Amino acid sequence: MSALRIEQVTTKKVIPKTEDLVFGKHYTDHMFVMDYQEGKGWYDPRIVPYESITLDPAAMVFHYGQTVFEGLKAYRTEDNQIKLFRPDENFKRLNRSSERLSMPQINEKDVLNYLKELIKIDQDWVPAEDGYSLYIRPFVIATEPNLSLAPSRSYRLMIILSPVGSYYKEGIHPVGIHVEEAFTRAVKGGTGTAKTAGNYSAAYKAQEKATKEGYSQVLWLDGIEKKYIEEVGSMNVFFKINGEVVTPELNGSILEGITRMSIIELLKTWGVPLSERRISLDELFRAYEQGLVEEAFGTGTAAVISPIGELNWNGKKMIINNKETGEVAKQLYETLTGIQTGKVADPFHWTVNVR
Template identity: 70%
Template sequence: MTRTIEVVHSTNKKPKPNADNIAFGKYFSDHMFVMDYSEEKGWYDPRIVPYAPITLEPSAMIFHYGQTVFEGLKAYRTPDDRILLFRPEKNFRRLNLSSERISIPAIDEELALVALKKLIEVEKEWVPALEGNSLYIRPFIIATEPNINLTPANSYQFMMILSPVGSYYKEGIKPVGIYVEDEYTRAVKGGTGTAKTAGNYAAAYKAQERATEKGYSQVLWLDGVEKKFIEEVGSMNVFFKVNGEVITPELNGSILEGVTRMSIIELLKDWGVPVIERRISLEEIYQAYDRGELEEAFGTGTAAVISPVGELNWGQRNMVINNREMGELSRKLYDTLTGIQTGKIEDRYNWTVEV
């Protein structure tokens, strides 16, 4: 596969949004990366072109059968004006794992990273300098073949778009309230829960609506069979600190393997903090709460990095965690990971990649 990436520069540059108030996912940079796939050529014609609408036929298979995967990562501007990516190779590896589950041909992960770095070089002025802000990166693949036969497509597009985003915590970190969903199912073992594919997220909207109506920010999903075991919080993995030990649901075939999750586990192990991946029932967490042993709970993900949980609502049972304040360990993890991502802390783990 050629590694030559054509660049077509935009002649109509957009105004940058106000750095003090950037809404997530509303603004997009001047350029995007595009690469095509056909059965005859494989992946071909990698290029950076002006951001613009794409044209697909009404019969394009993405519209009918949802054959698509995506990723999410960020670029950060350091205090000394460098631009860093955080473990981007893990995102492209996961993109291919998602593609394998949805019968999409694999991309060249090394080429994808070269292309991303080139795209950010072209768009470096879009990486915000304000503390807490970053450039969100959305790689995705869609099935483009005009065909409504129920079969994997023969043509695809791989694209990457960039969106400047503000701080997740504009007014300081405030622990969120979580609603436990015990009716709807997010995923089951053997399904698509381990893949970042669009249908997983659309299927979660109804439960999120219910949580919002009740005044909660996120949904805690239970396993789809017994409705007993904890899986994920919305778009995040979840951790609990119980009696000095950190526990998180094991990867069981229906839980997404988060890059932030992986990094948190590695940090905890390096610090000598007991951390265990295993099945965790909600009843176990409630009993720990009842005994006064549930010390902290937090979600992990690209957007927030660490999102402390201040309350868990489980039917008639309500758990207020750590007096709705961010815990000491959650704070240390947040400060360390964001410090590494933004170049403020030495990266002893070789997690960052400079553009």
């Protein structure tokens, strides 16, 4: 592990009141930065004051989109500890994303230790109130000034921190979802399994359409047949059908969510019938007509659990569980957030203490 250089601010920012927090709008006093050069590897890990960065206009990230990112959270417990939730899995996924985009691997253990030091320095920014946390955004960008169509030979890893409340203003309340059939999120062999910027900006047009129609998110179908359910918005999706929880299987275009992984492990521990398989919209609609669709919810780091109360498919509206949060979604939310904040026992050893 390379020696960490630390430069602290001389004047600290005023930390916003928790009730004024909007997701992703406020940033802490410091950030982590580390650079990479082909032939030299990663070097100069440093914690510095949060500030703007300067890049050459020809930096390859601007032209060919070589960039990957992650999202995880730190939580303050009732006894004033600060915990991370499965950060090792996030850094493993960051490396998988980097591999897909021909970007260099990081040393996962070293970067986790650097992250801990960053959080210790900015620990006052970790909210203590229920429902609030410190969102952590590691990302890697290609920095070489070169317009040649080839992987960059230099990169920068950065980690920024942001205190946040609920991702959705609705909170843990069911939202309406528009089924998207024109636009495609990802296809097998593409970059759907990588957490890269282009996957998200490519979704804006469909999200814009859904918002205009009064829906919170988009339900994505497969890019080939436009038949099989894949994700909801930027989240993995689950359905409870006739007592069984079903989630689309990982197929080369679906992002492998850390929350998805945790939910599957929890449900197996609880003995809840669970299936990871292809599920078509036709199958879901038939089950709905038979009164068998009991719950639906999205899962992800930002929202944890986002219950689905309505699906709009070409004007056919599926009202799920009377637009109320289902028992499985509620239990999963309470258990996961309980483990994250230390209120519920962690038999899986998912949480990691920062201090």
